Amino acid sequence: MSRARQEGVQRIETLSFRSGLRPAEDLRDVSTLRAWLPRTDVVHVHRGKEHWLAAIANRLAPKKRPLVRTRHIVQPIRPHALNRWLYGTATDLIVTVSEAIRRQCLAAGLALPDRVAAIPGGADGEKFTPGHDGAALRQELGLAAGVPLVGLLSGFRVMKGHALVVQAAQKLAGSGRAFQLLFVGQGPFEAATRESVARAGLGDRVSFLGFVGDPARVIGALDIALYPPLESDGMSRVLFEYMAAGRAVIASRVGVAAEVLIDDQSALLVPGGDVPELARALETLLDDATLRRRLGTRAAALCHERLTGARVAASLLDHYRRLAAGS
Numbered sequence: 001m002s003r004a005r006q007e008g009v010q011r012i013e014t015l016s017f018r019s020g021l022r023p024a025e026d027l028r029d030v031s032t033l034r035a036w037l038p039r040t041d042v043v044h045v046h047r048g049k050e051h052w053l054a055a056i057a058n059r060l061a062p063k064k065r066p067l068v069r070t071r072h073i074v075q076p077i078r079p080h081a082l083n084r085w086l087y088g089t090a091t092d093l094i095v096t097v098s099e100a101i102r103r104q105c106l107a108a109g110l111a112l113p114d115r116v117a118a119i120p121g122g123a124d125g126e127k128f129t130p131g132h133d134g135a136a137l138r139q140e141l142g143l144a145a146g147v148p149l150v151g152l153l154s155g156f157r158v159m160k161g162h163a164l165v166v167q168a169a170q171k172l173a174g175s176g177r178a179f180q181l182l183f184v185g186q187g188p189f190e191a192a193t194r195e196s197v198a199r200a201g202l203g204d205r206v207s208f209l210g211f212v213g214d215p216a217r218v219i220g221a222l223d224i225a226l227y228p229p230l231e232s233d234g235m236s237r238v239l240f241e242y243m244a245a246g247r248a249v250i251a252s253r254v255g256v257a258a259e260v261l262i263d264d265q266s267a268l269l270v271p272g273g274d275v276p277e278l279a280r281a282l283e284t285l286l287d288d289a290t291l292r293r294r295l296g297t298r299a300a301a302l303c304h305e306r307l308t309g310a311r312v313a314a315s316l317l318d319h320y321r322r323l324a325a326g327s
Contacts, residue, residue: 017050026053033057037065041324044068044316055090066092066323071101074232074255079108087111092323095119095316097235098256119315120256121307123240124216130246130300132220141180141207148179148223148286153215153238156187161228161252161273163196168279170200177286181206184218219245223292224285227251230273243267243303248292250281260307266299 001012015032016025034057037043043058043065045051051069058064069091077083087094087110094116096102102118105111134149143149150169154160162183169181183193183206190208197206212218215238219225225242232255233239239257242249243266251257252272263269268284270277285292305311 015050017047017053019049029053030057030060034061037061038063040065041327042066042068042320044070044320046070046072051086051091055086058090064327066320066327068093068095068319068323070095070097071105072097073234074098074101074104076104077108077110079110083108084110091115093117093319095319097122098232099259100232100255101234117315117319119312120260121240121303121312122235122237122309123244123303123307125244125304125308125310127216128219128241128244130296132216132245134221137218137221141182143180146178149182149221150179150224150226150282150286151182151184151218151222152226152228153184153218153241155185156183156190156193158189159230159233160187161226161230162189162193164228164230164273164275164278165226166193166196166200166202166206167275168282169202169205171275171279172282172286173200173202173205175283177283179205179282179286182209182218182222183207184209184212184215186211215241216245219247222247223289224282225249227257228270228272228278229254232256240303240307243299244308246296246300248285248295249299250278250285260302261299265295266302267295 004012015029017029018025030053033054037057043054045054054067058067067090071094077087092115094105094111096105096116096118098120099118102116105116106113138149152162152165156162172179194208197203209218219241225247227239227242227249229252236256239251249267251261251267251269253269254272261267261269268281270281
């Protein structure tokens, strides 16, 4: 909400939307939503709970408003009768953050193709740009000149691939290559990752920064940016932030990464969960600064042309106008 206020939004109202079935609170939210609808052109929701409450409020309102739902996760929608009503009748547009999620929605048979739109992207194109000076962060980390900085910005969860990165780094350290690995984020598997780093003898080669309030500063200092999830990560905003900042990316060939990146042109792509391939890709980029620059330049051009938050907003605005005009 603070970002909305910074951008000049004058009116912000909140609802409960607490998880689970909470009859009293849910009825209050439905009542509030119904009262808002007459001064609303389009309703856009992002989670299951608010989707249901907005759809019910819309159904009870004297005049229905266009309802948009964004699907952020790769999770099949069960095509039972209630979901057929929610997605097929009550919802005017389903937005997905990847083509794979769009295909899932269509496979469930809940909506026609022209009512499901994939709109990937979301990096802040003003904040994440090429050319950031990473000298200050390198100095804070105590890095010698010329030592490549390899980074992964992600919450510590099993599917994010931290364990694979540690194994790949162990292989590279054994070959004598110079590098520093940086983990940025928090999560339940941070302790396990720290333990695996210690067991691998990488204590002097790996740094943990925890949560950072200015990820652009960190990403701008990276020579190589890692996106190694084991499976599709849904929205994958950090991938687009890497790209917008002009970093050389190594990404798992899963989800939206496989849809927007081309191997050896805008990134190096590796199979998800494949430690030897990840290590080989790291080896390639550590040894080739020219390739790092080429990949980063092409990734930045692609992202700023098609995949920034401004591009996503413009696409959504086109859909809003069309839906409002037809309501």
